[in-house]
Amino acid sequence: MDLILGQNATAGGTAAFIMDGSQATFMKDVIEASRQTPVIVDFWATWCGPCKTLTPTLEKVVTAAGGRVRLVKIDTDKNRALIQQLSQLGLPLQSIPTVAAFWQGQIADLFQGALPESEVRRFVEALLKLAGGTMPAADLLAEARAAFDEGDFEGAVELYQALLADEPEKPEAWGGLIRCFLAAGREDEAEALLAEVPPKIADHAEVAGARSALALAVEGRGASGQLRELEARLAADTADHQARYDLATALNALDRRDEAADALLEIMKRQRGWNEDAARLQLLKLFEAWGLEDPTTIAARRRLSALLFS
Numbered sequence: 001m002d003l004i005l006g007q008n009a010t011a012g013g014t015a016a017f018i019m020d021g022s023q024a025t026f027m028k029d030v031i032e033a034s035r036q037t038p039v040i041v042d043f044w045a046t047w048c049g050p051c052k053t054l055t056p057t058l059e060k061v062v063t064a065a066g067g068r069v070r071l072v073k074i075d076t077d078k079n080r081a082l083i084q085q086l087s088q089l090g091l092p093l094q095s096i097p098t099v100a101a102f103w104q105g106q107i108a109d110l111f112q113g114a115l116p117e118s119e120v121r122r123f124v125e126a127l128l129k130l131a132g133g134t135m136p137a138a139d140l141l142a143e144a145r146a147a148f149d150e151g152d153f154e155g156a157v158e159l160y161q162a163l164l165a166d167e168p169e170k171p172e173a174w175g176g177l178i179r180c181f182l183a184a185g186r187e188d189e190a191e192a193l194l195a196e197v198p199p200k201i202a203d204h205a206e207v208a209g210a211r212s213a214l215a216l217a218v219e220g221r222g223a224s225g226q227l228r229e230l231e232a233r234l235a236a237d238t239a240d241h242q243a244r245y246d247l248a249t250a251l252n253a254l255d256r257r258d259e260a261a262d263a264l265l266e267i268m269k270r271q272r273g274w275n276e277d278a279a280r281l282q283l284l285k286l287f288e289a290w291g292l293e294d295p296t297t298i299a300a301r302r303r304l305s306a307l308l309f310s
Contacts, residue, residue: 016067017037017062017063017067017069017070017071018059018062018063018070018071018073019070019071019072019073020072020073020074020075021041021072021073021074022074022078022079022082023079023081023082026072026074026082029070029072030072030102031102031105032105033070034102034103034104034105034106035104035105037067037068037069037070037131038068038069038070038101038102038103038108038127038128038130038131039069039070039071039072039101039102039103040058040062040069040070040071040072040099040100040101040102040124040127041071041072041073041074041099041100041101041102042054042055042058042071042072042073042074042097042099043074043076043083043093043096043097043098043099043100044073044074044075044076044096044097045075045076045077045096046075046077047077048096048097050096050097050113050114051096051097051114053114054097054099054113054114054115054120055073055097057114057115057116057117057120058071058099058120059071060117061117061120061121061124062124064139064140064142064143065124065128065139066139068128069124069127069128069131076093076096091107091110092110092112095112096112097112097113097114098110098111098112099111099112099123101123101127103127103130103131108127108130109123109126109127109130111123117155118154118155118158121158121159121162125162140159140162140163141159141163141172141173141176143159144156144159144160144163144173144176145176147159148176148179148180148183153180153181153183153184156176156180157177157180157181160173160174160176160177160180161173161177164177168198169198169200169201171201171204171205171206171207172206174193174197174198174201174206174207174210175204175206175207175209175210176206176210177193178190178193178194178207178210178211178213178214179210179213181193182210182213182214182217187214187217187218190210190214191214194207194210194211194214205288205292208288209288209289209290209291212285212286212288212289213289215285215289216249216252216253216285216286216289217253219249219253220249220250220252220253220254221253223246223247223249223250223253226246226250227247227250227251227254230243230244230246230247230250231247234247239270241267241270241271241274241275241279242275244263244264244266244267245263245264245267245275245278245279245282247263248260248261248263248264248279248282248286249282251263252286252289257286257290257294257296258296258299258300260286261283261286261296261299261300261303264279264280264282264283264286265279265283265300265303265304265307267279268280268283268304268307269307280304283300283304286300287300287301
């Protein structure tokens with residue numbers, strides 16, 4: 001690509017691998033830089049509605065790649081000569097947004113229009129594979145967990161599946177994927193997925209936690225509908241340990257974790273060892289399902305320790 005462009009100006013940017021580009025910096029920031037690191041160029045304009053959606057998505061995915069790919073943003077209105085030059089070389093810039101990937105000084109791939117984040121991620125992953133790299137597993141895992149916490153279960157599923165494609169025995173990905181289906185109310189699929197976990201990691205804490213979460217969800221499905229009845233039984237008889245045990249299961253199904261832990265601890269205070277230590281064993285299952293670093297787990301475990309060693 002023999003572009004007649006200046007090379008001396010320096011582009012501004014929000015990060016070392018995300019920057020604004022121009023005709024003056026195109027050769028340096030895109031063509032030359034792509035000989036070392038894949039470069040994605042986002043051709044956009046201020047009046048372009050889809051660009052306002054796509055650009056932040058590109059920035060997010062590129063940031064998650066941790067410097068393994070660069071993003072250069074080109075305002076088409078401010079760089080008309082560059083756009084004309086690139087168009088003459090065969091780059092279709094008649095409509096925007098247009099996103100082009102460069103590797104080794106050449107165009108490696110492109111797409112037009114505002115794609116969803118999952119497809120943008122696949123585009124970046126394909127570019128990284130072409131360049132002999134991959135998305136860092138730690139970043140993908142963090143992004144998947146963030147998507148889950150935000151309620152974007154579909155996005156989290158895609159991220160966990162991407163992790164498993166590269167690392168089939170990644171327990172955090174298996175556990176996270178099972179929890180995604182469970183949170184989306186797809187218990188049958190979560191159970192089927194659990195059966196596919198490689199035996200080597202079946203007892204890993206992440207998988208065991210997902211297994212416990214699934215078991216508790218199944219238990220709580222019926223109990224949560226009996227909440228008032230269970231509360232009434234306890235009001236009539238505070239020594240009804242089975243009602244309090246079932247109430248804990250119902251409260252957990254409603255994500256009222258503190259109250260669920262309180263109910264089980266109360267059984268242990270009143271009658272330690274009740275029903276072959278069922279309350280303590282159920283509390284340990286809750287800890288496993290919630291995760292060992294969950295604030296409710298930490299607080300309830302302290303209370304359990306104080307109770308057992310008092």
